[in-house]
Amino acid sequence: MAEADFGQRLARTRAAIAQAGLDGLLITSQYNRRYLTGFTAHDGDITESSGWVLVTPNTFGLVAGTFQLSGVEDEIVPSGVQVLSTDKAAPWSVVAEAIKADGAKRLGFEKDWISYDRYSRLHRELGTDAELIPADDMVQMVRAVKDATEIATMRRAADVADQAFEQLLTEIKVGMTEREIATLLEQHMIELGASGTSFPTIVACGPGGAQPHAVPTDRPVRPGEPLLIDFGCRVDGYCSDTTRTFCIGEPDPKLTELYAIVREAQDAGFKALADGVRKGREVDMAARKVIEDAGYGEQYFHSLGHGIGLAIHELPVTATLRVQTPEADAELAKREQLEPNSVISNEPGIYIPGWGGVRLEDMVLVTADGYEIMTVRNPEHVRSIAG
Amino acid sequence: MAEADFGQRLARTRAAIAQAGLDGLLITSQYNRRYLTGFTAHDGDITESSGWVLVTPNTFGLVAGTFQLSGVEDEIVPSGVQVLSTDKAAPWSVVAEAIKADGAKRLGFEKDWISYDRYSRLHRELGTDAELIPADDMVQMVRAVKDATEIATMRRAADVADQAFEQLLTEIKVGMTEREIATLLEQHMIELGASGTSFPTIVACGPGGAQPHAVPTDRPVRPGEPLLIDFGCRVDGYCSDTTRTFCIGEPDPKLTELYAIVREAQDAGFKALADGVRKGREVDMAARKVIEDAGYGEQYFHSLGHGIGLAIHELPVTATLRVQTPEADAELAKREQLEPNSVISNEPGIYIPGWGGVRLEDMVLVTADGYEIMTVRNPEHVRSIAG
Numbered sequence: 001m002a003e004a005d006f007g008q009r010l011a012r013t014r015a016a017i018a019q020a021g022l023d024g025l026l027i028t029s030q031y032n033r034r035y036l037t038g039f040t041a042h043d044g045d046i047t048e049s050s051g052w053v054l055v056t057p058n059t060f061g062l063v064a065g066t067f068q069l070s071g072v073e074d075e076i077v078p079s080g081v082q083v084l085s086t087d088k089a090a091p092w093s094v095v096a097e098a099i100k101a102d103g104a105k106r107l108g109f110e111k112d113w114i115s116y117d118r119y120s121r122l123h124r125e126l127g128t129d130a131e132l133i134p135a136d137d138m139v140q141m142v143r144a145v146k147d148a149t150e151i152a153t154m155r156r157a158a159d160v161a162d163q164a165f166e167q168l169l170t171e172i173k174v175g176m177t178e179r180e181i182a183t184l185l186e187q188h189m190i191e192l193g194a195s196g197t198s199f200p201t202i203v204a205c206g207p208g209g210a211q212p213h214a215v216p217t218d219r220p221v222r223p224g225e226p227l228l229i230d231f232g233c234r235v236d237g238y239c240s241d242t243t244r245t246f247c248i249g250e251p252d253p254k255l256t257e258l259y260a261i262v263r264e265a266q267d268a269g270f271k272a273l274a275d276g277v278r279k280g281r282e283v284d285m286a287a288r289k290v291i292e293d294a295g296y297g298e299q300y301f302h303s304l305g306h307g308i309g310l311a312i313h314e315l316p317v318t319a320t321l322r323v324q325t326p327e328a329d330a331e332l333a334k335r336e337q338l339e340p341n342s343v344i345s346n347e348p349g350i351y352i353p354g355w356g357g358v359r360l361e362d363m364v365l366v367t368a369d370g371y372e373i374m375t376v377r378n379p380e381h382v383r384s385i386a387g
Numbered sequence: 388m389a390e391a392d393f394g395q396r397l398a399r400t401r402a403a404i405a406q407a408g409l410d411g412l413l414i415t416s417q418y419n420r421r422y423l424t425g426f427t428a429h430d431g432d433i434t435e436s437s438g439w440v441l442v443t444p445n446t447f448g449l450v451a452g453t454f455q456l457s458g459v460e461d462e463i464v465p466s467g468v469q470v471l472s473t474d475k476a477a478p479w480s481v482v483a484e485a486i487k488a489d490g491a492k493r494l495g496f497e498k499d500w501i502s503y504d505r506y507s508r509l510h511r512e513l514g515t516d517a518e519l520i521p522a523d524d525m526v527q528m529v530r531a532v533k534d535a536t537e538i539a540t541m542r543r544a545a546d547v548a549d550q551a552f553e554q555l556l557t558e559i560k561v562g563m564t565e566r567e568i569a570t571l572l573e574q575h576m577i578e579l580g581a582s583g584t585s586f587p588t589i590v591a592c593g594p595g596g597a598q599p600h601a602v603p604t605d606r607p608v609r610p611g612e613p614l615l616i617d618f619g620c621r622v623d624g625y626c627s628d629t630t631r632t633f634c635i636g637e638p639d640p641k642l643t644e645l646y647a648i649v650r651e652a653q654d655a656g657f658k659a660l661a662d663g664v665r666k667g668r669e670v671d672m673a674a675r676k677v678i679e680d681a682g683y684g685e686q687y688f689h690s691l692g693h694g695i696g697l698a699i700h701e702l703p704v705t706a707t708l709r710v711q712t713p714e715a716d717a718e719l720a721k722r723e724q725l726e727p728n729s730v731i732s733n734e735p736g737i738y739i740p741g742w743g744g745v746r747l748e749d750m751v752l753v754t755a756d757g758y759e760i761m762t763v764r765n766p767e768h769v770r771s772i773a774g
Contacts, residue, residue: 071598211458
């Protein structure tokens with residue numbers, strides 16, 4: 001594996017901080033932490049953090065303690081980050097002290113990635129020494145444009161997922177349950193080199209597929225009905241994300257009908273990218289129009305896609321506004337820019353309560369003059385397996 | 388499965404809200420949401436929520452939309468919760484409108500479970516109509532005391548984990564990798580009825596075990612060295628949590644020595660519970676003293692345990708203060724009370740960089756006059772398997 005260029009990542013982050021008129025940034029997103037420091041620790045709930053990162057022109061510090069770092073001290077060496085230890089003081093106190101020593105006056109913080117409680121403790125500790133400024137997704141913007149190492153890693157993640165799925169197809173039989181299928185697929189991804197899943201695997205047969213985020217159940221799969229599998233793995237921290245809809249034996253005519261519409265919608269999204277459309281909402285609308293024109297607009301109630309990287313959902317945004325306000329519009333405008341070397345999903349779907357769902361999702365690398373599909377693309381016609 | 392008593396849960400929550408002098412509570416924790424409404428949706432990152440819950444004397448609402456509820460509308464029927472739809476407005480606007488209609492003036496919110504950004508949007512929407520009051524863990528306190536249905540479910544989760552582990556022991560061989568072992572164990576838990584893991588499975592052989600939250604690698608297991616496995620499953624939403632340390636063949640003498648100390652520390656924790664100690668920090672200190680007296684205090688840098696339930700880490704707290712302040716002391720005092728029918732872990736450990744770790748963890752039900760171990764307890768002497 002090629003080395004990550006931590007120096008460049010830090011430099012780009014510092015440039016973004018300066019550009020925003022800030023003296024520093026407190027980073028509380030686990031993905032930004034990993035991106036800048038190489039520290040692979042995983043955070044669970046919002047109440048649990050394995051460390052924060054403080055960046056100013058003079059400081060590059062990981063706010064963490066022995067519990068987090070014991071045994072993995074080597075991970076952060078290549079990044080050159082300094083440990084600001086929380087062994088003897090709470091993280092907000094450690095940050096406040098570092099900021100005072102540093103002399104930073106305007107400290108940005110990641111407003112979406114810190115709890116109100118953590119924010120208010122930090123605010124109190126800082127007192128009048130420094131001002132806390134809610135910051136936009138500065139490091140996320142940096143991360144949205146992948147470097148060559150990241151793209152190579154994401155290709156591997158997409159490959160692992162594709163191979164695992166092909167293996168799964170040879171094993172699925174009528175009567176297997178959603179949970180059994182999910183377990184098999186996850187097992188294959190891990191055997192092929194993934195560290196785990198990038199999100200809870202969705203296997204939904206028949207009516208279960210009407211729920212976009214269905215949880216696998218003990219329902220057995222039956223011939224002809226839609227079998228929707230949305231799955232992803234993580235390779236060196238980077239996510240893959242793919243959705244396939246197919247069936248065992250002869251497809252239900254409704255499946256054939258809906259598959260064709262969703263496939264055409266996905267095509268329209270790709271065509272927009274090929275035509276140079278670089279605003280996420282416009283790509284979304286190009287695909288959405290196909291489904292609306294076919295009369296299924298109400299049955300497609302999510303966005304076309306999302307950025308993919310260290311996080312399963314990240315920038316850029318590929319969505320239209322559900323609630324139109326000038327503020328929401330301005331926010332989206334900052335987040336929907338499809339820069340070359342960003343990676344997004346293209347995943348339209350149609351969901352029919354009581355019957356099921358059809359969703360087709362592939363991973364896409366946006367290039368200077370078009371796009372490149374990173375996964376093996378969903379086939380033109382609904383795939384039918386022997387089972 | 389017995390039905391959850393949603394009526395009682397809501398009544399206890401409303402009583403806690405009134406007791407705190409509030410007119411209502413906005414619930415943003417996914418565990419509290421599931422506890423009160425039965426809605427099983429899973430939230431990923433802090434930026435992603437499948438819905439909030441609003442409770443006032445007159446309102447019991449689930450703030451969510453078609454995307455979240457499509458196909459799973461039935462889940463929330465038994466709880467009687469009303470949907471406050473976000474299909475046409477942002478969640479903060481929906482909450483603000485409901486609060487205005489309701490006439491509540493003092494709205495509590497879960498300060499640890501909402502991002503600064505969501506808080507500030509809500510704050511702005513509410514304007515002068517209602518005051519937002521940071522609230523303590525009100526529903527968490529209710530959840531800390533389990534009812535009979537919850538305890539029965541948690542016994543099933545503990546059983547699944549125990550059985551899966553016993554099956555694993557018959558399969559582990561010298562040369563298997565940490566990742567292979569983790570995958571096998573997870574597979575067994577799912578075959579036995581778990582919906583998944585309750586946290587990322589830790590399998591650490593030899594030096595890897597020096598990191599309390601080690602991520603499984605491709606390192607193969609060798610005879611004699613400590614093999615530490617910390618694992619849990621989820622059954623009907625409830626978590627199990629167990630740690631075993633054992634070895635293949637003849638144990639390294641260091642392993643025998645450290646195992647005896649950790650086992651004695653765990654014993655001291657149990658004895659404190661049997662003696663009627665009901666403050667988490669005192670149970671922690673009883674166990675900690677054994678490890679400190681043996682000269683390994685510096686190599687044991689985490690708390691003795693934590694509450695377990697719908698969340699893998701919840702109330703009550705079983706820890707001593709790392710940073711002593713009057714404020715931290717007062718906070719802990721509210722959170723460490725070990726009420727009858729609370730469930731905690733007892734998991735002391737010793738971690739030696741370059742060598743590995745020993746941790747023994749069992750799940751414990753606190754009873755009126757003592758305790759009951761829910762898992763098959765870690766054996767008195769280090770277990771050696773054939774491998």
